[in-house]
Amino acid sequence: MSLDTSSAASPAVSARKARRTVIGVVASDKMDKTIQVLVSRDFKHPKYEKRIRRSAKYAAHDENNEAKTGDTVEIAECRRLSKTKTWRFVKILKKSV
Numbered sequence: 001m002s003l004d005t006s007s008a009a010s011p012a013v014s015a016r017k018a019r020r021t022v023i024g025v026v027a028s029d030k031m032d033k034t035i036q037v038l039v040s041r042d043f044k045h046p047k048y049e050k051r052i053r054r055s056a057k058y059a060a061h062d063e064n065n066e067a068k069t070g071d072t073v074e075i076a077e078c079r080r081l082s083k084t085k086t087w088r089f090v091k092i093l094k095k096s097v
Helices: 005-014
Strands: 023-026 034-044 049-061 071-079 085-094
Touching: 023 049, 034 071, 034 085, 049 071
Parallel strands: 049 085
Antiparallel strands: 023 034, 023 071, 034 049, 071 085
């Protein structure tokens, strides 16, 4: 009886969900290895059909302190890193001037 480990391992890897990513603007980079990212979303009110803008701030882990205030960045959901950090910095999409 032989077990083929390669075929058993591949379904587990492909079954993993893709992590949620969002795009926002860095509001603060004053903390060490942490950035505050402001993410805005627009939607239509279900009853009144008016466009509404809502925003949220997320604390994201930035290991190398690459992102600076005003940069447009992409962040991804990850495991809990601290009391407030459940996101990690992925890349800079646009540098601030």
